[in-house]
Amino acid sequence: MPNKNIVLVGFMGSGKTLVANKLGSLLKREVISTDHLVEQKEKRRIIRIFQESGEAYFRQVERDVVREVSLKRGVILDCGGGVVLDPDNVTNLKKNGVLIYLSASAEAIWERVKGKKYRPLLDVEDPKAKIKELLDAREPFYKQADHMVDTHGKSVAQICREIMSLMKDDE
Ligand code: S3P
DSSP: OOSSEEEEEOSTTSSHHHHHHHHHHHHTOOEEEHHHHHHHHHTSOHHHHHHHHOHHHHHHHHHHHHHHHTTOOSOEEEOOTTGGGSHHHHHHHHHHEEEEEEEOOHHHHHHHHTTOOOOGGGOSSOHHHHHHHHHHHHHHHHTTSSEEEEOTTOOHHHHHHHHHHHHHHHO
16 A cells, blocks of 8 residues: 555545645645645635636646646545546556545535535636536546545545545555
């Protein structure tokens, strides 16, 4: 278990950040968020990067960040929800890491993200419909992960236990 990265992927609001932080404290491992690194590099929030430079630019910075963090070992990676859309990202992340897809239904995601204004892709007239559309389109990309963990009705601690047990089998 000590060497492989635990790479959390999944839709916005699937709980990646909460689970990554809890796993980090349980396993005493460094937690790295790709979104956070993008913001640090750009010295501006993601919403502003989208507004000022567009999604394609954001994806380019995200790709650079993913390439860098993929070289690490033994860390927990909290990946932005669109990271798996780029095949190079998936290849890079799998080199040193086990990809865990935190799955959630469109309804559950809506309940978790509604009222939160910092996600540019959901800043549209009908965010609920947008979630459904994006989730349907992205499902095959998320399924490239090594494992899937269904998050419905589970506590963060429970999800972490499942991930730790999956990681044991993988090493
Ligand atoms: C995105 C998800 C966001 C962030 C950006 C784009 C996406 O991260 O990277 O807004 O394409 O799904 P979270 O999944 O952490 O919200």
